[in-house]
Amino acid sequence: MLTIDEIARLAQVSPATVSKVLNNRLYVSAETRARVERVIAETGFVPSQRARGLSKRRSFILGLLIPYTSDQLFADPHLLEIMRGIEAVANLREYNLLLSTARAANEAASACARMLRSDVIDGAIVVETLDVQPFAEVLAQQSASWVVIGYARQSAVPSVHADDYGGALQATRYLLELGHRRIGVISSVPRPFALEERLRGVIDALAEAGLCLDKQLVAQGDLSIESGAHAGQVLLAQPYRPTAIFALNDRMAFGAARAAAELNLTIPDDLSIIGFDDISLAKLLTPALTTVQQQGFAMGKAAADTLFTLLDSVAPEPSTVIPAELIIRGTAGPPRG
Amino acid sequence: MLTIDEIARLAQVSPATVSKVLNNRLYVSAETRARVERVIAETGFVPSQRARGLSKRRSFILGLLIPYTSDQLFADPHLLEIMRGIEAVANLREYNLLLSTARAANEAASACARMLRSDVIDGAIVVETLDVQPFAEVLAQQSASWVVIGYARQSAVPSVHADDYGGALQATRYLLELGHRRIGVISSVPRPFALEERLRGVIDALAEAGLCLDKQLVAQGDLSIESGAHAGQVLLAQPYRPTAIFALNDRMAFGAARAAAELNLTIPDDLSIIGFDDISLAKLLTPALTTVQQQGFAMGKAAADTLFTLLDSVAPEPSTVIPAELIIRGTAGPPRG
DNA sequence: CTGAAAGCGCTTACAG
DNA sequence: CTGAAAGCGCTTACAG
Secondary structure (H helix, E strand, O other), X not given: OXXXXXXXXXXXXXXXXXXXXXXXXXXXXXXXXXXXXXXXXXXXXXXXXXXXXXXXXXXXXXXXEOOOOHHHHHHOOOHHHHHHHHHHHHHHOOOEEEEEOOOOHHHHHHHHHHHHHOXXXXXXXXXXXXOOHHHHXXXXXXXXXXXXXXXXXXXOOOXXXXXXXXHHHXXXXXXXXXXXXXXXXXXXXXXXHHHHHHHHHHHHHHHHOOOOOOHHHEEXXXXXXXXXXXXXXXXXXXXOOOOEEEEOOHHHHHHHHHHHHHOOOOOOOOOEEEEEEOOHHHHXXXXXXXXXXXXXXHHHHHHHHHHHHHHOOOOOOOEEEXXXXXXXXXXXXXXXX | OOOHHHHHHHHOOOHHHHHHHHOXXXXXXXXXXXXXXXXXXXXXXXXXXXXXXXHHOOOOEEEEEOOOOHHHHHHOOOHHHXXXXXXXXXXXXXXXXXXXXXXXXXXHHHHHHHHHHOOOOOEEXXXXXXXXXXXHHHHHHOOOOEEEEOOOOOOOOOEEEEOHHHXXXXXXXXXXXXXXXXXXXXXXXXXXXXXXXXXXXXXXXHHHOOOOOOHHHEEEEOOOHHHHXXXXXXXXOOOOOOOEEEEOOHHHHHHHHHHHHHXXXXXXXXXXXXXXXXXXXXXXXOOOOEEEEEOHHHHHHHHHHHHHHHHOOOOOOOEEEEOEEEEOOOOOOOOOO
């Protein structure tokens, strides 16, 4: 294998000098630098990262931890966009990305701790698909650098999340503007904190219009399509039924659409539906689903930026909120009559 | 940071002995081993991977390369399953997974080469979402260890792929058994090799029944939903139209279903549709899509096994074929009348 | 069975 | 501006 010593020999300088050139250090004469660079180019030499890491005490690798149950991951709308955002930043810093998709949260947390201790990774980004608490406990001890994409409530970890509250506010206001007054909501039990925020957005938007959230018009699902269909049936079976349904995630919105179809209700004429997430299938519903989009790329980018801030030992923003945007497509319109 | 020297001091042995315990070497007395293990357990010591790697000349990291255009990745049915399969094997070997999702194929190839040369990774698994040729050219030179998931035609790389031919054979036979004689096919231009194989399966199954593939009944898409819809329109606009359509991927099958809906054709009574891939949305079509499923987990596992075979310097299987299975759901039935 | 020494391939003060 | 030397934290012959 080509080593720095070999390059030094070919360029007739010391390994230390080659190292200086490699690291863009000052105090190397222009001609020496040129000579070394030529040899490097000719040989295609790439320095060994692990030797470099051993000296620099860095691995130049970031861990991306996605604790998941396969079903969740498939459903996650913007995970890939998040990854792209992280990668974009990591590339600039010449960092690589290590992927870990452990199953249970505590299992993932200890795997993460191991990678940190064995210095395989310099820091980690944890996607809050499961409970973040186990990570907080394990990683706080070893004063590790990490950030969570999601809500890191009690723990003091920097976090990045979408503006769930604002997104729900927009969606609800839109329905109100269209003229809806009886707006059904499909929420979830147990409720991830993001949904808690979305629900708060609904309530506040209704309050702006002088309305209260009618308990009768809130049905609970479990985030799945099936549960959305069931919740939709419940809402639509009411004597004085809602003219619009805001499902707090897209999959449940799909379910609601199915429930409407079973009752021969036309969307959006008989029933408006809005979802949240903008999963890739949202466009495939007919009509296409009006929903709230999260900016995965921006979230990934922000998370990586935050992590590098930590690695540079400067205090990062405790939390970053990425805007969410209402995407108007075809499932919401003015109520009939 | 805790080092092997510190452990040695605490256990009152030499670092070399600690190393032997760590590596499960023979020739360590039971009591010495016990003492060292106790200290390791008490301190929670985890050896530095990069120091270990520097000595062992291994990084214990595998590269997973997914050259993609974001659209493709979203659409990829079993990528996550593939990743899980790879991870399962990697975990057993105490290897980690590095993820790289470069855009263009040649860009990805050179990034891969860099990671190999800088010994960030010991080997790579390339998912054939784009052309594998650039990888073959770049990696062949440095005699790197890598395998492709997909078809690695001219190149001598070990490959793992689904039984596209067999899957198409099954699907077509099934339609024939249901009684269909006029079977439309939605293929693609340009055609990935996997689709080539699927088409071959169709032709052979028809031949078994004494039928030929009618050119009139083959429409070309480009793998997208929209193209499938268009191809479906073309096929269904024919005077003597097909009673079944086999779309060579699920997305085009979705498009075909949409085309059928526009003509008020009922599925499967007026038209049977079969897809290929079993993407996660397949179940969401109403009726749910009958399609051919690829075993992503098995593919990932096989690819990782093959890569480790290479890393262990033994000659691997040149190619591994993973069975594909017809999943019978609701979009295919006997033809009317 | 155990340990001293050299080595993996870089980087970093430090001296010149 | 340049290079010798030590060090990063392990492992591996080798000697005892």
